[in-house]
Amino acid sequence: MVDTAQLMENKVFMAFTSYATIILSKMMFMSIATAFYRVTRKVFANPEDCASFGKGESAKKYLRVDDRVERVRRAHLNDLENIVPFLGIGLLYSLSGPDLSTAILHFRLFVGARIYHTIAYLLPLPQPNRGLAFFVGYGVTFSMAYRLLKNRLLL
Amino acid sequence: MVDTAQLMENKVFMAFTSYATIILSKMMFMSIATAFYRVTRKVFANPEDCASFGKGESAKKYLRVDDRVERVRRAHLNDLENIVPFLGIGLLYSLSGPDLSTAILHFRLFVGARIYHTIAYLLPLPQPNRGLAFFVGYGVTFSMAYRLLKNRLLL
Amino acid sequence: MVDTAQLMENKVFMAFTSYATIILSKMMFMSIATAFYRVTRKVFANPEDCASFGKGESAKKYLRVDDRVERVRRAHLNDLENIVPFLGIGLLYSLSGPDLSTAILHFRLFVGARIYHTIAYLLPLPQPNRGLAFFVGYGVTFSMAYRLLKNRLLL
Numbered sequence: 001m002v003d004t005a006q007l008m009e010n011k012v013f014m015a016f017t018s019y020a021t022i023i024l025s026k027m028m029f030m031s032i033a034t035a036f037y038r039v040t041r042k043v044f045a046n047p048e049d050c051a052s053f054g055k056g057e058s059a060k061k062y063l064r065v066d067d068r069v070e071r072v073r074r075a076h077l078n079d080l081e082n083i084v085p086f087l088g089i090g091l092l093y094s095l096s097g098p099d100l101s102t103a104i105l106h107f108r109l110f111v112g113a114r115i116y117h118t119i120a121y122l123l124p125l126p127q128p129n130r131g132l133a134f135f136v137g138y139g140v141t142f143s144m145a146y147r148l149l150k151n152r153l154l155l
Numbered sequence: 156m157v158d159t160a161q162l163m164e165n166k167v168f169m170a171f172t173s174y175a176t177i178i179l180s181k182m183m184f185m186s187i188a189t190a191f192y193r194v195t196r197k198v199f200a201n202p203e204d205c206a207s208f209g210k211g212e213s214a215k216k217y218l219r220v221d222d223r224v225e226r227v228r229r230a231h232l233n234d235l236e237n238i239v240p241f242l243g244i245g246l247l248y249s250l251s252g253p254d255l256s257t258a259i260l261h262f263r264l265f266v267g268a269r270i271y272h273t274i275a276y277l278l279p280l281p282q283p284n285r286g287l288a289f290f291v292g293y294g295v296t297f298s299m300a301y302r303l304l305k306n307r308l309l310l
Numbered sequence: 311m312v313d314t315a316q317l318m319e320n321k322v323f324m325a326f327t328s329y330a331t332i333i334l335s336k337m338m339f340m341s342i343a344t345a346f347y348r349v350t351r352k353v354f355a356n357p358e359d360c361a362s363f364g365k366g367e368s369a370k371k372y373l374r375v376d377d378r379v380e381r382v383r384r385a386h387l388n389d390l391e392n393i394v395p396f397l398g399i400g401l402l403y404s405l406s407g408p409d410l411s412t413a414i415l416h417f418r419l420f421v422g423a424r425i426y427h428t429i430a431y432l433l434p435l436p437q438p439n440r441g442l443a444f445f446v447g448y449g450v451t452f453s454m455a456y457r458l459l460k461n462r463l464l465l
Contacts, residue, residue, distance in 0.1 A: 014309040017247045021303045024240040028293065031236060045229060048279050074355060080235060080390060081341060085334040087243045088397045092327045108310075124358050138338065148331045154324040155418075169464040172402045176458045179395040183451065186391060186444075200384060203434050235390060242398045263465075 012103045016094040019107035020087060023114055027083055030076035033122070037069045075121040079114065082134070085141050086110055093144040096152055106140050113137040167258045171249040174262035175242060178269055182238055185231035188277070192224045230276040234269065237289070240296050241265055248299040251307055261295050268292040322413045326404040329417035330397060333424055337393055340386035343432070347379045385431040389424065392444070395451050396420055403454040406462055416450050423447040 037043070043066040044050045050062035090110075094103065117133035119125070192198070198221035199205040205217035245265075249258065272288035274280070347353070353376035354360040360372035400420075404413065427443035429435070 011309060014307055017251070017303060018308050018310055020243055020247065021300045024243050025297070025300050027236075028240050028296065031289075031293070046226070046276075046279065048282050048285070051281060071356070076236065077232075077387075080239060081337075081386065084239060084390060084394060084397070085338050087239070088330055088334050091246075091401075092330065096327070121356075124356065126361060127358050130358075134341075138341070141338065142335070145331045145335050148327060152324055153328050154321060155328055166464060169462055172406070172458060173463050173465055175398055175402065176455045179398050180452070180455050182391075183395050183448065186448070201381070201431075201434065203437050203440075206436060231391065232387075235394060239394060242394070246401075 010094075011100050012094045012098060015100070015104050015107055016090055019111050020090065023083055023086070023111050026115060026118065027076070027079045030072060030079060030118075034069060034072045034076065037066070037072055041066050041068060043069050071124070072122065075118055078117070078121070078134070082114065082137055082141070085145075086137070089141055089144050089148065093148055096148060098147065106144055110137050110140040113140070165249075166255050167249050167253060170255070170259050170262055171245055174266050175245065178238055178241070178266050181270060181273065182231070182234045185227060185234060185273075189224060189227045189231065192221070192227055196221055196223060198224050226279070227277065230273055233276070233289070234273070237269065237292055237296070240300075241292070244296055244299045244303065248303055251303060253302065261299055265292050265295040268295070320404075321410050322404045322408060325410070325414050325417055326400055329421050330400065333393055333396070333421050336425060336428065337386070337389045340382060340389060340428075344379060344382045344386065347376070347382055351376050351378060353379050381434070382432065385428055388427070388431070388444070392424065392447055392451070395455075396447070399451055399454045399458065403458055406458060408457065416454055420447050420450040423450070 038049075042050070042053060042062045043064055044062050047059065047063060050059045053059055053062055090107070093106075113133045113136035117130055117137065120130040120133055124130070193204075197205070197208060197217045198219055199217050202214065202218065205214045208214055208217055245262070248261075268288045268291035272285055272292065275285040275288055279285070348359075352360070352363060352372045353374055354372050357369065357373065360369045363369055363372055400417070403416075423443045423446035427440055427447065430440035430443055434440070
């Protein structure tokens with residue numbers, strides 16, 4: 001058996017585990033936010049979802065699009081588009097033996113930027129708050145990708 | 156070289172491998188389902204996709220939106236939103252040395268819930284079938300995240 | 311500590327790291343492409359994004375949908391739907407001790423097919439260019455999933 005206790009004694013990997021779990025939990029929260037707005041605003045995408053609000057034609061009026069719900073959905077999709085590269089590249093980066101303090105700086109910046117991005121998207125804050133948060137997260141992932149490709153290229 | 160035979164002798168990791176591969180294959184099937192409905196119902200999003208059904212203006216009528224296709228696409232996006240956290244958190248959880256039977260219970264519940272979610276979405280079954288399936292999968296991922304953060308936090 | 315130098319001496323894992331980082335960087339480029347078209351074509355999804363182009367009502371006319379932007383967004387979502395299974399299944403496949411040349415063939419085909427898919431989507435090239443690129447990537451992922459499930463099933 002692999003000594004997984006060993007892998008978990010790797011401090012960079014432990015830090016990656018912590019930050020990845022936190023940012024994925026934040027992303028999962030977006031599903032709850034979407035459901036919350038759908039129910040409180042009675043805005044649904046599927047006929048079966050609004051069956052409890054009326055039958056037949058009277059329920060169909062709830063099959064609509066709402067600015068608030070679409071905003072949460074855009075924030076959620078943006079999370080997916082940015083957290084997936086962070087997970088993939090970050091995991092490989094963690095296993096490539098980086099300096100602990102450099103690695104933690106990357107993880108902290110990314111998680112902080114994505115949480116700020118969500119706040120800026122949902123309130124919303126005026127631009128360039130959201131744009132800057134996006135580019136900080138983007139830059140962090142790119143920096144990890146650059147270090148990986150510089151040191152470990154095998155094509 | 157890492158003794159990958161060793162890593163694969165880790166039973167929790169092998170179980171995670173099996174369940175993750177199954178649920179990702181299921182997710183990939185959604186692409187086929189979307190393509191199937193697009194072709195059989197002649198509903199396309201790109202002009203080049205319907206070129207074989209006519210030229211110029213006569214083809215443009217197939218650039219439309221269809222309830223059935225949108226339903227599959229929503230199910231696919233919901234899969235992405237939920238399977239990505241399961242993959243990330245589940246992988247780290249598998250490597251953190253959990254009890255085998257507890258881990259397998261988590262994986263089985265998640266995979267079962269997501270397959271049921273797809274069935275409930277595509278048929279569709281009346282609510283709360285789909286909602287319950289969603290929350291079972293959600294709860295499983297959250298339970299793994301909680302165990303990770305409780306035991307292995309390094310910030 | 312896990313000897314991560316050891317893990318990185320595993321050539322299959324190093325190759326997976328290289329190809330995964332490349333294809334994730336390509337996927338991240340889609341965000342830049344979307345932003346580029348949004349700004350040059352003045353097509354926005356959020357009121358706060360077009361505030362610099364006018365105030366109040368005059369800015370609202372930029373809240374619109376554009377063919378070009380939607381095309382990039384569809385390509386991006388298709389990337390997500392296909393690269394996530396590749397990442398998950400490919401990582402587990404890399405750790406399952408496959409033959410190096412077989413593994414590299416899989417990775418090269420996938421990355422080549424997805425890059426061609428993006429070119430075919432954005433230009434756009436006539437079908438079946440994009441369709442074929444999609445199915446090559448799909449087949450590669452499925453082939454890795456098949457090998458994993460054949461050798462390492464634990465349910």
